[in-house]
Amino acid sequence: MITVHYLGVSQSERITWLFEELGIPYKPASLKDLPGNDTGKAPFIEDSDANITLSESAAICDYVIHQYADGRLAAKPGDKHYADYLYWFHHENSNLQPAMVQAMYMRFVEDKESPTMQIMKSRFDMSMRNIDDKFKDNKWLAGEEFTAAEIMSVYSLTTQRYYTPVGLGDYKNILRWLGDCSNRDAYKRAMEKSDPEMKLLLSAEAPEKSLLETNGVTSNLWKRE
Numbered sequence: 001m002i003t004v005h006y007l008g009v010s011q012s013e014r015i016t017w018l019f020e021e022l023g024i025p026y027k028p029a030s031l032k033d034l035p036g037n038d039t040g041k042a043p044f045i046e047d048s049d050a051n052i053t054l055s056e057s058a059a060i061c062d063y064v065i066h067q068y069a070d071g072r073l074a075a076k077p078g079d080k081h082y083a084d085y086l087y088w089f090h091h092e093n094s095n096l097q098p099a100m101v102q103a104m105y106m107r108f109v110e111d112k113e114s115p116t117m118q119i120m121k122s123r124f125d126m127s128m129r130n131i132d133d134k135f136k137d138n139k140w141l142a143g144e145e146f147t148a149a150e151i152m153s154v155y156s157l158t159t160q161r162y163y164t165p166v167g168l169g170d171y172k173n174i175l176r177w178l179g180d181c182s183n184r185d186a187y188k189r190a191m192e193k194s195d196p197e198m199k200l201l202l203s204a205e206a207p208e209k210s211l212l213e214t215n216g217v218t219s220n221l222w223k224r225e
């Protein structure tokens with residue numbers, strides 16, 4: 001049995017969603033100080049059958065998909081969309097999430113017109129435009145099927161916006177895709193289990209303030225009304 005250690009309002013939601021999509025039993029548990037979790041971050045899994053512990057969402061997705069699900073939700077070498085799958089699966093933690101985290105801190109820089117800020121802003125805009133453009137002619141990130149690339153990517157454009165309050169009004173294609181992802185029963189189940197109190201950020205509107213400005217997750221900003 002795999003125990004999924006998670007934190008609320010966090011990237012951990014990817015992993016509960018993964019398990020719900022695959023229909024594999026798992027034990028949800030909150031994150032605590034555990035041997036093997038050297039960075040202290042969530043998500044973190046313990047696989048008691050294999051005597052394995054693992055952090056990093058992308059590594060956990062790959063591990064569970066290939067160890068327990070015969071590669072479901074991943075493209076395989078030789079598949080038409082294999083390269084697309086690899087690109088978008090890794091794009092999240094190497095491009096989109098770092099862009100979101102940078103933008104989260106940019107809010108606190110006073111001189112918004114400085115050359116550094118201009119460069120960072122244009123990189124952020126480019127990253128968002130890149131993903132929106134992807135959905136102009138594509139329902140999903142990698143071909144005709146929903147894949148783990150979706151599971152990796154949704155967090156940055158939804159829950160992360162409690163930390164980086166970015167509106168999505170200029171990104172209609174992203175909004176359509178978020179609607180398709182969030183309509184999945186597995187997504188609904190996962191969010192209900194891992195963040196039952198959280199209002200989901202699925203529309204264009206973002207909170208006015210970041211959780212960094214309002215007492216973090218102890219604030220009421222992220223709670224359902």
Ligand SMILES: N[C@@H](CCC(=O)N[C@@H](CS)C(=O)NCC(=O)O)C(=O)O
Nearest residue numbers: 010011040041042043056057058093
């Ligand atoms: N790259 C990691 C990021 C993990 C991460 O940053 N998790 C945050 C929550 S979103 C965390 O555990 N923060 C607690 C802390 O830093 O103490 C992944 O994809 O799993």
